[in-house]
Amino acid sequence: MTDSEQGQREPTGPTGPTDRARIERYDPTAIEPRWQARWDELGLYETDLADTSRPKFYLLTMYPYPSGDLHIGHWYIKTPTDAIARHRRMNGFNVFYPIGFDAFGLPAEGAAIKHNIHPAAWTMKNIENMRRQLRSMGATFQWSAEVVTASPEYYRWNQWIFLKFLEAGLAYRAKAPVDWCPNDGTLAREQVVGVERRCWRCAALVEKRDLEQWFFRITKYADELLDFGGIDWPEPIRVQQTNWIGRSEGAEVVFSSAPGKELPGGDEIRVFTTRPDTLFGATFLVLAPEHALVDRLTAADHRSAVDAYIAQARRQTEIERLSTDRPKTGEPLGADAINPVNGERIPIWIADYVLSGYGTGAIMAVPAHDERDFAFARQFGLEIREVIRPAQVGTNAPESALAAAYVSKTASDRLVHSGRYDGLSVPDAIREIVADLATQGVARATVGYRIRDWLISRQRYWGTPIPVVYCPTDGIVPVPEADLPVLLPEQVDFKGSGESPLKTDHAFLDVPCPRCGGPGRRETDTMDTFIDSSWYWYRYLSPHDSAGPVDRAIADRWTPVDQYTGGAEHAVMHLLYSRFFTKALADLGLVSEREPFKRLFNQGQILGSDGERMSKSRGNVQDPDELVARYGADTVRLFLMFMGPWDQGGPWSPTGIGGVHRFLNRVWTLTLDAHGREPGDPDAGRLPEGEDPTAAERAIRMAAHRTLRAVSEEYESFRFNTMVAHLMELANALFRYRGTDVAGGPAWDEAIQLLLLMLAPAAPHVSEELWARRLASTGAAWSSIHSQAWPVVDASAIADETREIPIQINGKVRDKITVPVGTPEAAIERLALDRPRIVELLAGRGPDRIIHAGGRLVNIVVRG
RNA sequence: GCCGAGGUGGCGGAAUCGGUAGACGCGCUAGCUUCAGGAGCUAGUGUCCGCAAGGGCGUAUGGGUUCAAAUCCCUUCCUCGGUACCA
Numbered sequence: 001m002t003d004s005e006q007g008q009r010e011p012t013g014p015t016g017p018t019d020r021a022r023i024e025r026y027d028p029t030a031i032e033p034r035w036q037a038r039w040d041e042l043g044l045y046e047t048d049l050a051d052t053s054r055p056k057f058y059l060l061t062m063y064p065y066p067s068g069d070l071h072i073g074h075w076y077i078k079t080p081t082d083a084i085a086r087h088r089r090m091n092g093f094n095v096f097y098p099i100g101f102d103a104f105g106l107p108a109e110g111a112a113i114k115h116n117i118h119p120a121a122w123t124m125k126n127i128e129n130m131r132r133q134l135r136s137m138g139a140t141f142q143w144s145a146e147v148v149t150a151s152p153e154y155y156r157w158n159q160w161i162f163l164k165f166l167e168a169g170l171a172y173r174a175k176a177p178v179d180w181c182p183n184d185g186t187l188a189r190e191q192v193v194g195v196e197r198r199c200w201r202c203a204a205l206v207e208k209r210d211l212e213q214w215f216f217r218i219t220k221y222a223d224e225l226l227d228f229g230g231i232d233w234p235e236p237i238r239v240q241q242t243n244w245i246g247r248s249e250g251a252e253v254v255f256s257s258a259p260g261k262e263l264p265g266g267d268e269i270r271v272f273t274t275r276p277d278t279l280f281g282a283t284f285l286v287l288a289p290e291h292a293l294v295d296r297l298t299a300a301d302h303r304s305a306v307d308a309y310i311a312q313a314r315r316q317t318e319i320e321r322l323s324t325d326r327p328k329t330g331e332p333l334g335a336d337a338i339n340p341v342n343g344e345r346i347p348i349w350i351a352d353y354v355l356s357g358y359g360t361g362a363i364m365a366v367p368a369h370d371e372r373d374f375a376f377a378r379q380f381g382l383e384i385r386e387v388i389r390p391a392q393v394g395t396n397a398p399e400s401a402l403a404a405a406y407v408s409k410t411a412s413d414r415l416v417h418s419g420r421y422d423g424l425s426v427p428d429a430i431r432e433i434v435a436d437l438a439t440q441g442v443a444r445a446t447v448g449y450r451i452r453d454w455l456i457s458r459q460r461y462w463g464t465p466i467p468v469v470y471c472p473t474d475g476i477v478p479v480p481e482a483d484l485p486v487l488l489p490e491q492v493d494f495k496g497s498g499e500s501p502l503k504t505d506h507a508f509l510d511v512p513c514p515r516c517g518g519p520g521r522r523e524t525d526t527m528d529t530f531i532d533s534s535w536y537w538y539r540y541l542s543p544h545d546s547a548g549p550v551d552r553a554i555a556d557r558w559t560p561v562d563q564y565t566g567g568a569e570h571a572v573m574h575l576l577y578s579r580f581f582t583k584a585l586a587d588l589g590l591v592s593e594r595e596p597f598k599r600l601f602n603q604g605q606i607l608g609s610d611g612e613r614m615s616k617s618r619g620n621v622q623d624p625d626e627l628v629a630r631y632g633a634d635t636v637r638l639f640l641m642f643m644g645p646w647d648q649g650g651p652w653s654p655t656g657i658g659g660v661h662r663f664l665n666r667v668w669t670l671t672l673d674a675h676g677r678e679p680g681d682p683d684a685g686r687l688p689e690g691e692d693p694t695a696a697e698r699a700i701r702m703a704a705h706r707t708l709r710a711v712s713e714e715y716e717s718f719r720f721n722t723m724v725a726h727l728m729e730l731a732n733a734l735f736r737y738r739g740t741d742v743a744g745g746p747a748w749d750e751a752i753q754l755l756l757l758m759l760a761p762a763a764p765h766v767s768e769e770l771w772a773r774r775l776a777s778t779g780a781a782w783s784s785i786h787s788q789a790w791p792v793v794d795a796s797a798i799a800d801e802t803r804e805i806p807i808q809i810n811g812k813v814r815d816k817i818t819v820p821v822g823t824p825e826a827a828i829e830r831l832a833l834d835r836p837r838i839v840e841l842l843a844g845r846g847p848d849r850i851i852h853a854g855g856r857l858v859n860i861v862v863r864g
Numbered sequence: 865g866c867c868g869a870g871g872u873g874g875c876g877g878a879a880u881c882g883g884u885a886g887a888c889g890c891g892c893u894a895g896c897u898u899c900a901g902g903a904g905c906u907a908g909u910g911u912c913c914g915c916a917a918g919g920g921c922g923u924a925u926g927g928g929u930u931c932a933a934a935u936c937c938c939u940u941c942c943u944c945g946g947u948a949c950c951a
Contacts, residue, residue, distance in 0.1 A: 568869075853932085
């Protein structure tokens with residue numbers, strides 16, 4: 001593997017300017033494939049899951065969607081993760097680092113319709129190409145554990161899990177609105193274009209349509225999902241999940257419809273409120289336009305206006321509906337409701353800012369104490385009645401028109417205009433009003449959540465078929481476990497419409513009912529692909545197990561995942577669904593752990609040079625193959641780590657990649673040609689001013705071990721950009737000693753060895769090559785650099801003898817002094833005040849105050 | 865709109881414990897060198913004033929706290945991610 005002629009290389013000496021032909025040039029294209037093949041051959045990264053001699057480390061990177069445009073963004077996500085894998089191995093861990101493909105999904109169907117290629121063919125072709133590209137990274141993925149979610153071997157277990165969920169009451173069917181195009185059926189949000197909301201294919205106007213669909217009961221776990229105990233996740237993700245779940249304590253209060261011209265009244269209208277203390281301020285009721293009672297409560301003379309309003313509301317997105325910066329809209333139904341707290345009649349409206357999916361789909365409006373209700377009341381001239389007053393104002397203060405809603409609810413606020421509850425504090429009022437209404441059976445304390453159950457149905461072909469059959473006799477009948485998988489039919493007809501071809505595929509559709517044997521019809525909806533990604537890390541551990549989705553014994557040993565890396569864009573969907581799944585699987589007795597990922601890191605996203613997300617259609621994709629061909633994988637890996645903080649991402653620009661390549665060239669030169677000298681350096685071959693060989697060696701050791709200290713921490717905390725910068729600094733420092741008397745000596749040698757070891761996880765090929773050449777040059781037997789132990793810092797090498805201390809006057813640095821470490825503050829102060837520059841600048845003004853920042857800095861404060 | 869993140873030289877970024885702003889790299893400038901290459905090496909490079917010494921200014925914006933603020937608090941503006949059928 002290593003070049004045998006290395007042993008015969010002529011001994012070098014301080015022989016003057018380099019003959020650059022003497023050492024081979026760094027040629028990554030020759031080195032990299034050779035080592036990749038060798039690592040494969042040796043099975044260096046095949047993890048023995050049964051090995052318990054070392055601590056386990058399950059490293060997971062979010063598996064890619066095989067979109068066919070593997071771009072530099074995939075490298076940005078995966079090569080630093082590979083560096084983590086290699087670094088953990090050097091630190092003695094048994095590392096499992098698998099890879100797979102999230103192979104179901106919408107883009108494959110888009111390609112099918114557009115290019116007349118089958119989704120499966122398109123997907124598999126893309127996977128083939130991506131496998132090759134992923135291998136070119138030199139990453140240590142364990143390919144033998146690969147998972148492809150579109151294979152029946154994988155998705156049959158989606159179906160199996162679905163059946164378990166159904167049995168456990170975690171799966172159910174209900175109506176839910178979808179974006180609907182009359183020609184192309186259900187549309188994803190990205191298929192609805194423009195402010196007019198038209199279909200991407202036929203430009204028809206899109207509207208909401210209610211369909212019977214399948215749900216998973218994630219809300220059952222809402223409270224447990226709010227608890228992040230025992231997992232080390234970034235604060236922003238925890239905050240986003242917490243807000244997404246949106247727990248709020250409040251009460252459900254029952255209003256009833258008032259008798260009117262057309263109706264006897266007495267219909268129950270349930271509202272959810274977090275502010276039952278403001279019930280006396282409720283001056284109207286607002287229902288979601290989709291609310292079940294709207295039709296019944298609408299008076300004849302309001303019917304046409306109400307219908308028109310509902311129609312336009314069904315063309316809005318929720319984002320539009322919830323936007324608070326557009327004018328409020330709504331319609332009165334021409335009916336009243338009765339407030340249970342005081343028997344008052346208040347008008348009932350519908351408005352799109354009330355959503356049917358949150359709470360009860362109806363609210364009591366308290367314009368004085370809710371911003372949206374306030375805006376609505378202003379818009380339509382409805383009464384605004386103040387019922388909470390801040391303590392400072394006092395409950396007897398004269399009334400004045402509110403300029404804005406007063407929404408705070410501190411314990412010092414008091415109720416006004418609230419009958420016998422006047423003067424109570426907000427918390428007391430909440431308790432008492434709810435208690436009183438509860439005794440009449442018209443209220444109960446309850447908890448509301450913003451999160452909704454997970455709609456898993458997709459009216460799509462390219463996904464996991466939902467394993468149920470509809471039977472006219474037996475209703476919804478689960479497919480028996482023994483009949484799994486329900487295979488996705490391969491021969492289907494894409495009619496050039498967005499409608500799922502399963503809907504018209506009779507070979508698929510027409511099946512006997514598993515229960516009665518009579519004619520049945522298969523479910524044609526497939527599953528959300530987030531189901532695939534909600535448990536795939538378990539499958540990696542036993543990818544071919546035909547007895548169950550998870551091998552419990554292996555899973556118990558290897559999960560939770562120790563480190564998960566992926567994008568923050570998954571904060572509230574994939575990362576929340578995965579937590580839900582883990583808890584549900586644990587309750588089903590399939591796994592033991594209740595959290596999937598012990599530690600999470602969100603790397604940033606690489607955008608196109610135009611600042612947009614990279615995609616083929618935008619034409620802003622950077623192909624990594626080109627860069628690899630030109631610079632080699634190591635340079636690309638290192639450049640991506642060097643670009644900036646890993647959690648930041650940003651627009652792609654190859655500017656600066658040459659600098660990283662130059663750095664690797666310098667490491668190459670330092671390792672193979674310690675004694676060479678460069679013309680152009682006037683000091684070549686001479687030790688730095690004032691350094692004898694002993695001092696020079698000490699300086700080299702200090703530089704190497706300080707770098708090791710910094711780099712070790714930076715690998716641990718994934719600060720790869722500064723890690724690379726520190727390695728560059730060390731290389732620069734060593735370059736100053738190249739060609740001098742200490743070059744090639746013991747300190748130099750140690751520094752080179754450390755440099756290569758530190759570089760190994762990030763730039764695995766060149767470090768392996770140079771490592772092999774070093775071993776060969778000393779006649780030592782080869783062993784991979786990636787099997788070496790991570791080096792240990794020699795504390796004695798890095799100890800400081802002196803320290804530079806900046807001297808500030810009024811916070812501005814005016815001078816610096818260098819003192820022995822441990823110099824007492826009083827002595828530093830004296831030295832500082834004696835400096836001629838300081839004396840001059842003080843100009844006789846006595847210091848008013850002198851601040852010592854722990855011996856790191858002196859600040860002399862003078863006034864006037 | 866709402867939730868989350870971010871804004872520092874010509875550019876990517878460093879300083880993450882409130883304590884020397886600009887590490888490291890790109891680019892640029894000058895010099896050296898010549899297996900003349902998209903090569904290598906050395907030095908300089910925030911900005912304004914200045915021959916220099918040195919000084920003024922400076923971390924999106926405006927304010928505040930502090931001996932001291934890129935860092936903490938408040939205002940405003942801009943960019944990115946998510947917003948439940950993209951993954």
